[in-house]
Amino acid sequence: MAAIRGHASSARGGATSMRENLKLPLQEIKREKLRQQNIKEACNKEAVRRVHRYIVRWFYQAGIPLNPVKLKSFQEMLWAVGSFGPNLSAPSYHALRVSLLNEELDYTKELLKGHKEQ
Numbered sequence: 001m002a003a004i005r006g007h008a009s010s011a012r013g014g015a016t017s018m019r020e021n022l023k024l025p026l027q028e029i030k031r032e033k034l035r036q037q038n039i040k041e042a043c044n045k046e047a048v049r050r051v052h053r054y055i056v057r058w059f060y061q062a063g064i065p066l067n068p069v070k071l072k073s074f075q076e077m078l079w080a081v082g083s084f085g086p087n088l089s090a091p092s093y094h095a096l097r098v099s100l101l102n103e104e105l106d107y108t109k110e111l112l113k114g115h116k117e118q
Helices: 004-036 039-062 074-082 092-095 099-117
Strands: none
Touching: 092 099
C-alpha cells in the first residue's frame, strides 16, 4: 500500500512538473500574441488581404475551381506578376489563344522529349 501511495505521489509530482513545463511555452505564446503590431505590419496585412480578395473575386467571377491555387505554377505566376510590378498589362485574348498557347505547347513538347529518351 505504501508503494502504491509513493507511486501516486510521484505521479502527482510528475504531473505538476509537467503542468509547469506546459505553462512556460503558453506564457511565451501569449506574450507574443499580446505584442502590439507596428504600423508597417498592420498596413502590410491589410494590403495582402486586399490583394487576396481581388484574386478570390476573379476566381469566383470566372467560375474557376479553387484547386489551381495548390499548383506550383500558380505560386510562380504570382511571383512573376509581383516581380514585374504595377505596369504589367494583361495578355490579350488572341495572345492567350494563339501565340502563348503555341509557346506553352512547344515547352511541353520539350519536357516530353526528355522523358521519351529515357
